[in-house]
Amino acid sequence: MPVNSTYYLFLSLLLFSIGIMGTLMRRNAIIIFMCIELMLNAVNLLLVAFSKMYADVDAQLFVFFIMVVAAAEVAVGLAIIVMMYRKVHSVDINILNRLKH
Amino acid sequence: MSIYDILFWVLSVMSVGCALGVILSRNPVNSVMFLILTFFSISGHYILMNAQFLAIVNIIVYAGAIMVLFLFVIMLMNLNADVEPQKGQLVQFAGVISGGVLFLVLLAGIKTASPVAIDKASIDIGLISNLGKVLFKDYVLPFEISSVLFLSAMIGAVVIGKKEDTAPNTEEQ
Structure with a gap:
């Protein structure tokens, strides 16, 4: 049975669900951040598969812009995590559940 | 079974297994390594789908820049498996159940999608x-x-x- 576009749909869906599970399961803020990157990559894979299905260039350019936004997001997010580590000496998100500290 | 199919299955198993390794490994450094492997296998998928430019950009930007940044931060904070905070069994179970239910719902939504043979499409679109x-x-x-x-x-x-x-x-x- 040859590989068709539905397989890529299932694969990216599985990767996205694994990212959701990791976000819900872990307490380390950096691991949660990495799971968000995993979900972004699952969406990128799906967009490239759609671009192949419909022979369309625009989807691949959207992947390019998603990578741009992800790079900017990682820079700001890691700065926030480093700042939080400097304040409370932990990356446990359960410490952040109250706003005053 | 053509070489395309074999490569697809090998890369799929590698990406899903490494993604599971990201969320299951206790040590954050191991998680970063698994995530880098996941990105490499996704780049392999891009090459299979003739999106060569995106494959290279994925390796350079994600595996090269972003993951090195993550690794720097983790090593800066000196995180390892001993100080890793763990959620309770119930919360982890609930997380797995909700992710699995989301997977099932989306799967039921797309399972009737009409398949398109993906290796027959045009080949020069990703250049x-x-x-x-x-x-x-x-x-x-x-x-x-x-x-x-x-x-x-x-x-x-x-x-x-x-x-x-x-x-x-x-x-x-």
Whole structure:
């Protein structure tokens, strides 16, 4: 049975669900951040598969812009995590559940 | 079974297994390594789908830049498996159940999608000359705006990460 576009749909869906599970399961803020990157990559894979299905260039350019936004997001997010580590000496998100500290 | 199918299955098993390794390994450094492997296998998928430019950009940007940044931060904080916070069994179980239910719902939504043979489509669409033409003809404005986004992200990261030694509330230490 040859590989068709539905397989890529299932694969990216599985990767996205694994990212959701990791976000819900872990307490380390950096691991949660990495799971968000995993979900972004699952969406990128799906967009490239759609671009192949419909022979369309625009989807691949959207992947390019998603990578741009992800790079900017990682820079700001890691700065926030480093700042939080400097304040409370932990990356446990359960410490952040109250706003005053 | 053609070579395309074999490569697809090998890369799929590798990406899903490494993604599971990201969320299951206790040590954050191992998680980063698994995530780098996941990105490499996704780049392999891009090459299989003739998106060569995106495959290279994925390796350079994600595996090269972003993951090195993650690794720097983890090693800066000296995180390892001993200080890793763990959620309770019930919360982890609930997380797995909710992720699995989401997977099932989306699967039921797309299982009737009509399949399109993916290796028969046009092969020169992902080359950098085609992408560059479209990028600089139709998407010039988003391209320029993304430079402003990068500039603001850079300034924001510097402002957030700056040591506030001149702050008035120094009685915390």
